[in-house]
Amino acid sequence: MLKASPVPRYYQLREIIREKIISGQWSEGDAIPSERELGEQYGLSRMTVRQSLMELVKEGFLYREQGRGTFVARPKITQQLSKLTGFTEDMQARAQRSTTKVLKQEMWAADESIAEKLRIKPGQLLFKVQRLRLANEEPLALETALIFFIGCERLLEEDLERTSLYYLLENKYGVPPLEAEQELEASLAREDEARLLQVKVGGPVLLIRRTTYTERNQPFEYATSVYRGDKYRFYSRLSRERI
Amino acid sequence: MLKASPVPRYYQLREIIREKIISGQWSEGDAIPSERELGEQYGLSRMTVRQSLMELVKEGFLYREQGRGTFVARPKITQQLSKLTGFTEDMQARAQRSTTKVLKQEMWAADESIAEKLRIKPGQLLFKVQRLRLANEEPLALETALIFFIGCERLLEEDLERTSLYYLLENKYGVPPLEAEQELEASLAREDEARLLQVKVGGPVLLIRRTTYTERNQPFEYATSVYRGDKYRFYSRLSRERI
DNA sequence: CGCTAGAATTGGTATAGACAACTACATAAC
DNA sequence: GTTATGTAGTTGTCTATACCAATTCTAGCG
Numbered sequence: 001m002l003k004a005s006p007v008p009r010y011y012q013l014r015e016i017i018r019e020k021i022i023s024g025q026w027s028e029g030d031a032i033p034s035e036r037e038l039g040e041q042y043g044l045s046r047m048t049v050r051q052s053l054m055e056l057v058k059e060g061f062l063y064r065e066q067g068r069g070t071f072v073a074r075p076k077i078t079q080q081l082s083k084l085t086g087f088t089e090d091m092q093a094r095a096q097r098s099t100t101k102v103l104k105q106e107m108w109a110a111d112e113s114i115a116e117k118l119r120i121k122p123g124q125l126l127f128k129v130q131r132l133r134l135a136n137e138e139p140l141a142l143e144t145a146l147i148f149f150i151g152c153e154r155l156l157e158e159d160l161e162r163t164s165l166y167y168l169l170e171n172k173y174g175v176p177p178l179e180a181e182q183e184l185e186a187s188l189a190r191e192d193e194a195r196l197l198q199v200k201v202g203g204p205v206l207l208i209r210r211t212t213y214t215e216r217n218q219p220f221e222y223a224t225s226v227y228r229g230d231k232y233r234f235y236s237r238l239s240r241e242r243i
Numbered sequence: 244m245l246k247a248s249p250v251p252r253y254y255q256l257r258e259i260i261r262e263k264i265i266s267g268q269w270s271e272g273d274a275i276p277s278e279r280e281l282g283e284q285y286g287l288s289r290m291t292v293r294q295s296l297m298e299l300v301k302e303g304f305l306y307r308e309q310g311r312g313t314f315v316a317r318p319k320i321t322q323q324l325s326k327l328t329g330f331t332e333d334m335q336a337r338a339q340r341s342t343t344k345v346l347k348q349e350m351w352a353a354d355e356s357i358a359e360k361l362r363i364k365p366g367q368l369l370f371k372v373q374r375l376r377l378a379n380e381e382p383l384a385l386e387t388a389l390i391f392f393i394g395c396e397r398l399l400e401e402d403l404e405r406t407s408l409y410y411l412l413e414n415k416y417g418v419p420p421l422e423a424e425q426e427l428e429a430s431l432a433r434e435d436e437a438r439l440l441q442v443k444v445g446g447p448v449l450l451i452r453r454t455t456y457t458e459r460n461q462p463f464e465y466a467t468s469v470y471r472g473d474k475y476r477f478y479s480r481l482s483r484e485r486i
Numbered sequence: 487c488g489c490t491a492g493a494a495t496t497g498g499t500a501t502a503g504a505c506a507a508c509t510a511c512a513t514a515a516c
Numbered sequence: 517g518t519t520a521t522g523t524a525g526t527t528g529t530c531t532a533t534a535c536c537a538a539t540t541c542t543a544g545c546g
Contacts, residue, residue: 008529029460034496045531050497058301060422063460066497067539073460179303180481186429186449186472204447206429217272217306217316229429236479238328238423251499277526288501293527309527310508487546494541500534507528515520 009044014052016042021061021072031069032062060237086166086177087133087143097136100161103196104130107153108146117211117222118148127152129160132196139197140231145223149175149214175214177221182210184234193226204229252287257295259285264304264315274312275305303480329409329420330376330386340379343404346439347373350396351389360454360465361391370395372403375439382440383474388466392418392457418457420464425453427477436469447472 020026033041038049053070056062064070091098108128115122126148133141145165147155151173158168170176185207194201205226212221263269276284281292296313299305307313334341351371358365369391376384388408390398394416401411413419428450437444448469455464 010529036496045533047532048530051529053497064497065459065539066537067495069496069539071460178482179306182479182481184427184449184477184479185475186447186470188431188447188472202445204429204431206427216308217314227429229431232428234427236425236427238425239421253499279526288503290502291500294499296527307527308509310510310525312509312526490543490545492541492543494539496539497537499536502531502533504531505529507526509524509526511523511525513520513522516518 009042010048010051010055013038013042013044013049014055017052017056018061026072028072028074030072032072034069086164087141088164089166091135099134099137101132101134102129102160103132104128105156105160107156110146110148114146114222118146118219120148124148125153127155129155129165131160135231138231139228141225141227142193142196143223143225145221147221149173149220169214175220177212178214179217180210180212182208184208186229187226189226197226197228199228199230206232206234208234252285253291253294253298256281256285256287256292257298260295260299261304269315271315271317273315275315277312329407330384331407332409334378342377342380344375344377345372345403346375347371348399348403350399353389353391357389357465361389361462363391367391368396370398372398372408374403378474381474382471384468384470385436385439386466386468388464390464392416392463412457418463420455421457422460423453423455425451427451429472430469432469440469440471442471442473449475449477 017026017032026032032038035046035049035053038044039046042049053062053064057064057070060073062070063073087100088098106128107125110118110120110122110124110126112122114126115124118126120126126146128144128146130142130144132139133143147169154173155168166177187205187207189197189199189201189203189205191201193205194203197205199205206229208223208225208227210221210223210225211219212223214220260269260275269275275281278289278292278296281287282289285292296305296307300307303316305313306316330343331341349371350368353361353363353365353367353369355365357369358367361369363369369389371387371389373385373387375382376386390412397416398411409420430448430450432440432442432444432446432448434444436448437446440448442448449472451466451468451470453464453466453468454462455466457463
């Protein structure tokens, strides 16, 4: 019987089930208990159980078939890939040791194109940080982030080699990254990028441009990253509209 | 008042709202009517309205804020990007004229690695089709698909230059593509790829590997595509887990 | 033994209502 | 003027119930 607490019951049940799948207690192809059974077992109504299950389906842990039941899906190469994460969290998920070298950390006047993306006026001062990202001591990506919110100049004082930018934004500055749109493109390493990433000029790189939104659908970050093509892959999961 | 019909009410309401947004009747940043209002207006319970809204939030048309209301999100560069589509549909969405040239269309014995991906036995015969994809008469991608299901050899007779493979699978063969996992990587054009895509050897290309699933989470297709890096971009939308 | 009709079970849709958490705004108290 | 406080309105969580649709199981029949 799940108890009332600050964390919602459907959330608790979802994590319980997720844990059973990850631990292998329930494995691929297994039918899990029916909605009605789970409800009885944990003292929840069927609709609450359903909410837990639907979210796990969306994340790719389960799949359901009307009339048959709910089943554990094939373990995914990478679970959860439409999740918005910063580099640090991303590397943790991939079980890589990540380090960071800050190359630039300064204020910068917005040009037309950035101003349009962040919905501010050209010339407005924004915070710019350029960082080299390493995984297991090897250069992996070169990342440039442009950030604007009221008081963003305080970021000049932060140690961005030891602290996650997204952590600070969420917990210290009240600008939680909630959603993002990104665009990926294959390209070739330019001379400066090649030197920093320790690859050949003209080597394959993955270019990622990201606009990040906080509350009220307000854009606050525009970041471009150059990833080494030989070391980084991007996963995604697609699903087709039914009916 | 929405009427009962084969198509669920929450689905009908969802499309009504989507239409209002697309047509501009409700525009960016507008608060839409509250859940209770919509319920009253269309004769639906609040929970049913909620289901419609939650799906539109998931798709990026709306965003919600507890205590404030539900709002129209910024029109997205590309709506709906975790949608599973074939090349033909993809190009239609981007308003490009697409044509196809079939290079190979044959049966092929599965090797170890494919067998593992499609969960069949090595040596099993599967259908292989290699196609050159063009957008506006220019080569865009080189795509190789390996497909297995009972009776897949019937695909040898199909005209895959004029008919969409996904359309046939869904409507003629009863193998609807429902979900997929894909992996993207930046790479360089090899000699044969360069010739077909009309780019330089060593030019940037985007490598996409996709495993497609049908009912019962059964994999039936493994496809690799090589896209011209200078002509194709991949969009995705990320969102952060709350709590 | 094989087949069929019906029962049981499962997920899908839908309703009505309750309380909690949060926001915005007006009003009262200081 | 500024700060509490209350109030109404919003989404978030949760319950209990009902019926529908698809599938599977089972008992009975031929």
